[in-house]
Amino acid sequence: MPLIILSSNSKEEEKEIAKKLLQVKGYGGVDPGILSEVEAKYHIDTGKLAETLEQTPSFFEKMMSGKWQYRLACIEAEVIERLMKDNTVCWGLAAHLYVVGISHALKVRIIHANQTRIENIVEQQGIPVQRAQKWLDTENQRRKKWSLAAFNRDETDPSEYDLVINLDQIDLNEAVLTINGAASYRKFQPITYSMKSLSDLALSAKVRTTLLKSMQDIRVQTIDGTVLVFTKAFKQKKIEKIKEIKDLAGKIEGVRGVEVHVTNNLFGDISGNANS
Amino acid sequence: MEEKKLKIMVIDDENIVGKRLKPALEKTGDIVETFEDGEKALARFNESPFDIVVTDIRMEKIDGIEILEQINAKSPHTKVIIITGYATVEVAREALSKGAFDFIAKPFKPGDLREIIKRASKELRA
Incomplete structure (x- = not known):
């Protein structure tokens, strides 16, 4: 059975739909509650993890510290591990941005029209329409910026999803029925290809988490257990870095082989940091 | 009682695929016929249906999806397994x-395909 991944600009309704889907389908749920388990496993404060899912660091902060990417990788690794089990509804963890290339993952975006959101903001915050409009524009930009910075995908782009439901037109119970119906399409059933892809994605996430603990600028792709790592290094440190990556990644269960592709860290070379 | 032997058809325009899969699939005692030409494979299927068809997608004269549709129309109980070197979410x-029974990306180990055939055979015999 498929994985159902929900994303929304209305968190309360996203949660309500998820809970109803769990009841209807008898699936397991993966929700922000797992952040406490990420905390236990990686020793990162839950509040910091929740903040990671919301706030984008500045360019300078990202350059100087890989902690944000590391925290994202820890969340991603934990979520994907849980998605290895079928029959799961996942929400509130940005999985729609990193569970990619999995044919049995049904990605659903639940939205309200901007006009409705503005009316809600006016009512909740007691501010004029113009200010509510501005607040909403900023909020939409913030989410777009975050998703691009975190996973290089724009979560506000409808083409990222298999199904987009407008709650102004389709009510909550109808939305549950619609998602349930779509999830029963044969095309969303797990197959050998999609299960292997998910297993490769899980291994990539584990490797990335391990490497980002002590390194920055790491991209990982796994093909049938063989891990490809893409990174940057100063010319003089290339061999050392390749060895370090192979040692760390090679120890992870399920890794059959490691290939490391290193490009020059031009910024470091030019600024004379090569020997630092 | 001995189980009935399965009739398995393998269609791939790369000669090496059939050559490698035939002995691997025959290990379980099933009957395997290989084809490089999809049209010839369909003609053979029309003469005598197979229980399981393993087909590549990208082939010159007729592609695997068309083979799948024709086989499903003629013999709905036949399990069609798609193998491809160009796997994408959309194609899968x-x-x-x-109506494909399963879909697997190339390269794969013969053991992976045997596992799928085992599941297909279970369904056929259920």
Whole structure:
């Protein structure tokens, strides 16, 4: 059975739909509650993890510290591990941005029209329409910026999803029925290809988490257990870095082989940091 | 009682695929016929249906999705397994929608395919 991944600009309704889907389908749920388990496993404060899912660091902060990417990788690794089990509804963890290339993952975006959101903001915050409009524009930009910075995908782009439901037109119970119906399409059933892809994605996430603990600028792709790592290094440190990556990644269960592709860290070379 | 032997058809325009898969699949005692030409494979199927068809997608004269549709129309109980070196989410979903039993990306180990055939055979015998 498929994985159902929900994303929304209305968190309360996203949660309500998820809970109803769990009841209807008898699936397991993966929700922000797992952040406490990420905390236990990686020793990162839950509040910091929740903040990671919301706030984008500045360019300078990202350059100087890989902690944000590391925290994202820890969340991603934990979520994907849980998605290895079928029959799961996942929400509130940005999985729609990193569970990619999995044919049995049904990605659903639940939205309200901007006009409705503005009316809600006016009512909740007691501010004029113009200010509510501005607040909403900023909020939409913030989410777009975050998703691009975190996973290089724009979560506000409808083409990222298999199904987009407008709650102004389709009510909550109808939305549950619609998602349930779509999830029963044969095309969303797990197959050998999609299960292997998910297993490769899980291994990539584990490797990335391990490497980002002590390194920055790491991209990982796994093909049938063989891990490809893409990174940057100063010319003089290339061999050392390749060895370090192979040692760390090679120890992870399920890794059959490691290939490391290193490009020059031009910024470091030019600024004379090569020997630092 | 001895189980009935399965009739398995392998269609791939790369000669090496059939050559490698035939002995691997025959290990379980099943009958395997290989084809490089999809049209010839369909003609053979029309003469005598197979229980399981393993087909590549990208082939010159006729592609695997068309083979899948024709086989499903003629023999709905036949399990069609798609193998491809150009796997994408879209192609996998299309194949499943059109009735494929399973879909696997190349390269794969013969053991992976045997596992799928084992499941297909279980369904056929259920």
